[in-house]
Amino acid sequence: MAQPTLYQYELDEASYRVRLLLSMLRCDYETVAVDMFPGQEHVKPAMLALNPQGTLPVLTQDGLVLHGTAAILMYLARAYDPAGRFLPEAPAVFGPVVTWLGFSETALAPALQARLAAMFAAPGDADALRARARAAFRTMDDHMTMRHFDGQDWFCGDGATLADIALFPAFALSRDYGIDHDAFPALRRWIRRVRALDGFITMPGIPDYH
Amino acid sequence: MRLEEGWVPVALSSSIEAGTSAGAVVAGSEIVVWRDTGGTAHVWEDRCPHRGMRLSFGFVRGDHIACLYHGWQYDAAGQCRYIPAHPNLDVPQTIKVPLYRVAERYGIVWATASAQALLPDVGAQTDIAPVRSVTIDCPAAAVRAELGLEGPISVITLDGDRLLAAVQTVAPARSCLHLVLLDAAPGPVARQKHHARWAQALRFRLETASEVA
Structure with a gap:
């Protein structure tokens, strides 16, 4: 199999989701x-x-052309993670992982748009987008609050999965579009766990503590 | 209540892990709540004296907190101790971050700017288990009215459990309710979850009510 090629933009959150997985x-x-x-x-x-579709990122490999961030993440997990760490086979984990992947494409879409509007003057009602992004973060914080009671650090299963990788960037970058982390204590704890994962990399807007 | 008026609940103790920092807002004042690696909690004004960057964006190293912008490091007394761009400089005493008094009681981090205020006291409590902090888009007075609280802190009885409810004013139309379980039995997970769900439902009820109003 030839190396994959990633068509991407360095400051784009969706491109970073894929770079993060490739690095891990x-x-x-x-x-x-x-x-x-x-x-x-x-x-x-x-x-x-x-x-x-005119979206980024796009991934090509051996004649395949893939678009849609979640699809690319799932493809890479299948191709390069044979043990299924990031996309476990067991239905009881696979189901929640793909549910949160869906969430990352739908409920978090306003978060991506809010950031592009704030940073690049892309079109969109900034206040409305921010309100919808905040609602999505609440859903995530409520979920991780419950997970923490069970001693679980990750969105699904016992370890980091594609769900964590797909959800991390929007929250980690939320200050770019005016949403502080103050109101999301369970997500603050979770992003520290993500940052400590082997192979973690940053992007502009996500500081590298030194 | 403002920080100048008395002790304000600003976080659950369990939400501020050793070696981490978090931002919070009390009646419009931005603060950083951080815990050094030795376990001591600190509450400061959330502003680096250098360029005004929020210190809560920075990182904790031992008993110092460092600003994300230029790495200026402050000790537990708020005194700047190290400026990376001038490693040999004896840092002037005037570079200092304003601190608040801080205390931890009932599983909650409290802060105040008042020298006289007495720490809230609801008697000795044991077996405290954290429930959650929930931010609600409504005035603190509405949260207190809904829960029947007279002050910012009160013991309430809920579905057979005793809980401590402490309300933080964030902004005129935003509050944060900090909730801990008292007299928790060993392995209180089911009760913690029950009351965390109750807090979510309370948030929904109060926000829906304030939309109607």
């Missing part, structure tokens, strides 16, 4: 930088030929 999987890959802002290259003919 110790997977070597090529990158192609796509000038999302201000270039809008992701919605111009060259990238649209690859991904008509």
